Amino acid sequence: MLTTTDYVGTLFDNETNPNKITLAFTMAVTALKRGHSSTLILMVDAVHLALPNALDGIDIGAPFEPAAKLLQAFMEQGGQVLVCKACMIHNNVAESTIDPRFGVISADDVVNLLMSAKGSLQLN
Template identity: 45%
Template sequence: MTDLLITLTQKEDNANNVTVAFTMGKMALSKGHSVSLILLSNAVHLAERGYGNKIDIGEPFQPVGELIFEFIAQGGEIKVCSACMKHNGVSEDNLMEDVEIITAEDVISIIMDSKKSLQLN
């Protein structure tokens, strides 16, 4: 069970929401909460190595590539929908280390079992 579940469906088409998702996740981790971030729909591209490096909305926010690295380093979990990967042409071979591929059934279970959630869709 995770303390905070963040769901995200966008990539650079909504750079603000992407940035906020990882910023809030990182903040929750720094306060001692466990955080899982589920990438759905177009957001599955963010699980690809280096993809987040192209998103930077500027001060006072960090670039997304840095946020993702720090999020994982601080113990945050990134989970990516397998069906969304297939639909969006994202290959398992291209994923960052420490990313977990999950099914739609897993998504529902994680949502139902989380203490709190933040949806950025």
């Protein structure tokens, strides 16, 4: 897990809000394309998106890419997806069930990443 990152996006919504999901991943990928390190943190209800294949079928249409394709590009380009542990516990999402490419973090980690980032976007 990166302890610092240039860009932090925080996402709070699950699959019921495909627009916010798509925007979060689009901006995170854009940061990578511009040469910045990029981290997306799944919090509150968004922890459900940490489950494997949770982004399949989320496609809001042009000009945006489908969410699963954005996740793939994000991971391939060195992006980091982190999941709030307290939010996972609250939402009954077991750490053993999430995508193995994702990390699990505490509230302290969230604050540290946000305070050291050059920029952030909060989608709540």
